[in-house]
Amino acid sequence: MRKLLVLTVCCILLLPVHALAQAQDDTLSESLQKEHQKADANERKVKELTQKAGQISTRLSDIEDDVKLLKRRVREQETVLADIRNNERQAEQDHFTLEKEKERITLELSGLMRTLWPVHLQNIRSRFEGVEDWAMFDRRFNWLADIYDATERKLDEARANSEKIALNLENQRQLAEEAEKQLDQVNQSKDGLLRNQYALRKNLKKINRQKENAEEELNGILSTIEDLKYQLQSQKTKRFALYKRTLPWPVNGRVEAGFNLKAKPPERGLAIAAADGSTVQSIFWGKVVHNDTLRGFGHVVIIYHGYNYYSLYAYLSDTFVRNGQEVEKNEPLGTVGFFPKLDGPGLYFELRFHQKPINPETWLTAQR
Template structure:
């Protein structure tokens, strides 16, 4: 019989393709690993800079406390200056009041002296007393004027000092705020960059793990290709079913017998003789329900006269995996199985491949 299908890709080519795929995945893994290492270095640098800023922020805390202490002292100086200002203002007002009293007392006497000159002065002692009295009044008035000028100067310097202290306080406060703001901005920027780098690193590490898993799977497939090579199992393959051979392999007979005919018990379990892929699961005229499995390297196995099947076309099967139940086989006049092995569509003697035990 001829198989009603063809296989476009050979197992050898599949093995080469898997090997090429493994090499490609290794190259991807190398690239990802270098990228992860680069991000590790970058993350380390950012962490170091962030740690440095946090240390500077810690040190800045004491600096800020010192600056705030200076600011508090300036505020205290300001408060003392304002208090002194109030005292000086009160002192100035009192001096002006006293000065006004002296002027009110002095002015009439002064005008009288100017107008009357020495009228009413009876002797030199009286004149001397008047002169000394006037001199004292004039001196007291002059002293009050001097004190008033001094107080005005003090008030002026006090106001200037208050202005300077206020400006100095503003400078100190600006320094504190600028230091805080700059470090906090730097810290926020570094944390954002570090978060972004770590996210990239995690993504690349995830990709790397996927690539390594793919490499592992491809290696497994490649090893499977090597260890599951059909040629390696000649004379050690299991029989597809437990039963008795009623007709052996004889392609020269009339009609030719290209496989083995076996008589089995009812509902005997039929199993795949080797790892492979189901490429046919349907009825064929003259053979009932037939399952054909491709085992790679152009080897096929055929199981005919099945009662039912447990596999579907395209399914990969394991060695000794059940593929169905034996059905009615006319040559056995009851339940049985017709079994073939083929290489490049050419039938080969199954007994040379199956274990001697059955």
């Protein structure tokens, strides 16, 4: 009887321990299941990221191929353009030579006419006056005939020279048109190259998680543009360096912070307070090479003016131009937006030569 009682008590005491172990097993199983689920989720995420990385890598490869193709096309087009420019210069030299030839012919013809005209008038008045014999008449006739022939040959030479000059001028006109078309094609190719290189930079930044500051990013953009060596139609007649102290202000407003590279941080441009909605205009003829947001500058338009000069217009709310567009002096580019430094509407404006900032106030007209 005592043994049965002990056995019963033992069974009762062991029952909770078994239940507890079972509960612990269930908890552990649930934790393992959750960890497996997390591992599966992480594995899927890794696969997705790997797939995305592959897609980005493929995209980068495609862009790099496009860049190489466009660079080759630009080189070919610029070679054609250089040949056209050489032909233009040769045509101009030929024109100069023809003009000198024209001056020589005109001078010789004038001499012949001065000799011939008085004799011609005298013959009209008295055909045989002073003629003593037939031999004298024959000599005079032959002499006049020679002068007439020489004059006629010189007139023919003058006509041929005039025709050559006309053909040369037409050739120069056609070459100028051809050069303009070729330059447009070159710049269009460079526009595409610039877009691809921007896309390449953005994708590389995403992959490498580069931490550039605003100045480094801007210098990178200007370096990319400078490598393209754009040639502009306006460069033929309008050279930026010749317009120092005569350039218009980009916006009507008040300078709140001036150019000061020694400041900390350096002030590389002008902070101009302006009325809300004020129009921002290009200070010179040029080409829009950037119309997008730029870290530290808000929405930015950059104009290339030729010969490595640039102007930068930052914190715009709206823009009226597109990338690749050639703009006129005083052409509206957009409207001012919110300028954080001024805590209100305004424009941040820079001038750069190559990638180096230069003082805009020494280039703009004196403020009224």
